[in-house]
Amino acid sequence: MSNNVALDVKHVSIDYKDISHMSLAKSFRKGEIKKSNIVRAVNDISFSVNQGEILGIVGRNGSGKTTLLRSVAGIFQPDEGTIDTYGNRVSLMAIGIGFNGNNTGRENILKSGMLLGCKLDYVKEHMDEIIEFSELGDFIDRPVRTYSSGMYSKLSFAVTAILDTDIMLVDEVLSVGDERFRKKSFKKMEELMLSDRTVLIVSHATDTLKKFCDKILWINDGQFMRLGDTEEVLAEYDKFMQL
């Protein structure tokens, strides 16, 4: 395992402005926008991940884990601080990016793959692999809206799992499909994580984290709590979470 830093997050803070969904009438009364309360979802968090390392992120619901991941994925810039990925491609493992129910599975794989930042040819090369992994068989050429919800998740998991990037961000997607597929995807994740790939996992399942992670970051209400060895931090976190 090399010790090159793959991801560096420095003093990152992210605000949510509570100006969602205004009506026209409201937007004319400008005072209301200015007074809108700013919620700090992530406050001054720093960490760095070496290449090949697996970092688990734990915390209560609403403590800013997903926000942090999205920010690392580049979906939005942090309000303060910097995130440096050293030119590595980052992708957030999510279900069904840009899927359109009326298109066939094949078309959706291409579209989704391109949105993840892959070239069209690259996605085409891996097409068979994705289809095989997703276990969809003939369904791949039917519109996605005819799929069962399990098939849908299988397909989207397959897309993100096969078209891997340098840094993977995983947000609670390990419980997909039936028992067989779950085992399969678990195996795939294991395989991915054991290879020289940098991974950030957000999860509440401490068993999973114990199995995979090299270190754990614990945040609570957007505040930095602990960063360190898996066993230690998880033990403390469990204690904290006891009623």
Next chain:
Amino acid sequence: MIFLRIMKKRKGLKMKNKGQTGILNALKYLLLLGFVIGIIVILLFPFSNQPISMVIDTSAGTKEITYSSEEIQNMHEFSIEIPNIENETINEIRLYRKLNSVCVDKLQAGNLFLYATLEKDKIIFNDETCEIFRQNSKSFFMERLILSEVLLIVFLFIWILLNALSEKIDPDNRNNHGPIYEIKKFISEIKNYGVYMVFAANTDLKAEVANSYLNRLWWLLEPFFNMLVYVIVFGRVMGNSIENYATYVFSALLMWTFFNKTINYSVKCVRNNRDIVTKVYVPKHVLLISNMILNFFKLLFSLIVLIPMLIIFKVHIGIGILWIIPAYLLMIILSFGAGMIFLHFGVYIDDLSYAVGILLQMLMFLSGIFYDVIISLPTPLNTMMLCVNPVAMFIDTMRNALLNNLVTNVPLIVIWLILSVLVSYIGIHIVYKNENGYVKVV
């Protein structure tokens, strides 16, 4: 604590800016002042009366005569000699001022008896026509508007240039929203996402008809039946004095549909693509352009219907038809620019789509799709509409090129092409500056 820190940060930024870009800010104020003064001067400056040229368009050819402003002042019934005029058909009589491609008034062939009588080898114009001449000679409205638009272009251009300058002066400024950075970013993103945009448009197009019975045939059938309705309703039921009325309306509606669909989509763009926007970073203009490509596909299918129409109604086509290209170009750039601005506001304001719907409905009827702006509106208003409303202008230009083989509105097309590029830049700038917040809202 947190609040204090924010305050500190803001203060620090302000101080820094003051030191390094103070002069540029002062220049901006000066520019704004200059712009306001310029507009006032243009609006109030007493321009002298203008000469008028009259073009008589007959089946045998055109004849152009120019009258100076003094002549027009003392004008009474006058006649123009054109050999054998009584046997020719007069298409229309157009009046121009100095800009000889922007028509200021038209005497319609159908209403010609109101203005003139035909005799052997000559047309005699009555006092009514002289009044129209005087009106058009006096009003300097159009030139004032055009000059204001030119001034606006200069103003916006210098403003952006000043921003670019401040970006150059202060390279370690972390506010990466300078024009140079943004334009570079835009171009590289267009390159990177080019394949995706076309592919997404293609799949969306397939998705639209995937489960319909007639499938792709709809792309042809829809414009075809539309056209049929216009031919029957406007050509037969509501008899109209405009020649080839069905083609006249249909060709304009094609452009309008593209513009309308793009703007309507842009308002809901980010929300419709919530699945994408919240999961990966996609430049928002990629989503808009992808939809525009889709609309353009459909437009091309409608054009296939238009071509046989031109042949059936025996429209004379000449080299002037090439002038529809800048008109279409203007339509595309303008809808992109306006779309980017609406895209931004559409994210935050829930009911904007209703408001935009109503505004577009109004714009549709103000843009002369079903009538000729120059003939139907009273004199100063018609040229004003042409100068201020780019939709009316590109539709008028396109129709003149397509149906009458005329190159018209050259200065207006050029002005609005530049303006719409600037508007596009402004739209891109607004979206880049605010797109961080979109995910948090939708």
